Amino acid sequence: MMRLMALSLLLILSVPGGLLAKPVLHYQGDQTLIKDTVWDGEILVDGILTVAAGVTLDIRPGSQIRFTRHDSNGDGIGEHEIFAQGTILALGTATAPIVFTSAETSPQRGDWGAVNMMVSESENRLEHCVVEYGYRGFHAHFSRASLKESLFRYNLRGAQFQESQVVINACRFLDNTNGVQFRDSKVTLEKVTIARSHWGVRCVYSEVNMTGCLIEDNLVNGVNLRDSKLMAQGNRITGNRRGLYLQRSEGIVSGNDLSANNEHGIFLEDSKVEVVANRLAENGRAGVRWLNSRGRLERNLIVNNGVYALINDGDNAIDARNNWWGSSEPSQIAAAIRDGVDRPGLGLVDARNALEQALPFVDPELSGIQPN
């Protein structure tokens, strides 16, 4: 309470016409909220603001939270942020979103730290928020959170979390240096757009369930899991350097459009995956690159890829029966596959029972997705 006394109210800005703007809540220096607090309006955070354990910070629609830039160690990253050990409820509306942004006149990525949660076990919720120019737009350790219908843009990392349970629904991560990064977490991605980053999704030691997402135009990988489990259904992963890259992971990949990526639609490395009923088309180097992995490749539409439809770079065989290769002519299918026939020592591909025609591919249901 005493610290709250330090809170300064900056009054009151006259504007032409005689109207009065709302006062700006100004948190100067490092402070702690020690009782439930409601924000409604303009807030300036000029330090690290901690939300104590057991305390709820309730942010009302239309509020704008600005953070000053303070880079104490010259690493290019501002440190002022919200550090929540309690609960954050930032529930904006479609017409009155809550904005977390830089206070700088020429804002840039990394101006401020994060909406940061540490051991925050009650559910934190961000809905209809815009989070921009942060280091990590959203960051969590040992926490539970729900992000819904929010926009994360111009951050060094759109969202990052560890040892957390996070549900992300209908959010857009656009033009961040990296999109969403996490480890040791259980994550649900529903109707999420992640575009124009270096990395789209990157994780280790996690469980990921993604449906109806649009992952596009990321310069390294669209989605990369290492030592993780994936259930991916009905997503569009397109225009990335690599589409889906799984390392030492397992899962089911079905009904996805993994097309027009610069390198590979899917790259499986030391993984165990069921790849079923996907569209793998027009990828630059290969539709599928398969390296020492196990699983099934079945009922997929694998056409029009650049150099090969399927590359087996490992020493085990691949069961690739019952796919549509753009032709049912065995010699043409064989020419589209590179395996031990072409490079002795590599495993073979069993592409028998090729489909006579493409099975109907249902485009992923991406309604509600706004890529821009």
Added chain:
Amino acid sequence: MMIPFGKVTALLLGISLLLAPAVCAAPSAPEYSGAYAGKIVWEGTVVMAGDVLILKGGQLIIRPGTEVRVVPAEGTQIDPEYLSSQTELLIRGQLDVQGTAESPVRFVMVERSGLEAISWAGITLDRAAGSSISHAFISRADIAIRCVASSPLLEGNQLTACRYGIVAQEQSHPKILGNLIADGEGGIFCWRGSKPYLKDNRIIGNAEEGIFVDATSRPWLDHNLISKNAIGLALYPTDLPYDPTVVQGNTEDLRQLGRQGQNGVQP
């Protein structure tokens, strides 16, 4: 307890004598890791102990003859600070590698047991204006030199046993002159509207493509020797001029890519 002055002096002298040979015999190389602003000059022997980021507005100059010892990241690095889980040199400011034919700049790995063949990320130029890399020896990198919306001069470098030699993406237009790119997975990749100028390069012995060009890119190929790769040229553009007399001896010299589909298969 009081210690006589003379005994203290003798003790200090003894310690000094013990330490002196080590200090004089092996001055430690400066170590770099983290983000840097301003101007930095590397010369002699330097150690990249971790990721190095040159911030926008900063400049890294590497003098001729410098040896950069790259310490590989721990294999379990799971929260990479920047773009790669491997040790990386990331330039958002300016990079000037000033190697010469007589005194190249060498990036060498600090070995340890179990180190994989590809053991560091390489150099990334991310919207880095005005950069140049001349006469550098780079090996065992994931991508020796990656240009993202950057158009540096890359001249006289030897990029060997890297996964990829040079990647130009996101409207990068580097000048790539007189480099050797050999014994990796792929040589040069042109993606996402890039228009590099390639002259007098030798792209040899790569396990996959020598040069790959997507449908949106348009390099200028000027007398590059492309040989002993699995596929010499993998090209989406159908009208890209090149001199076929120097694209020879690959398993397949030219693979034309595009709407005709994978290896000629019609959809």
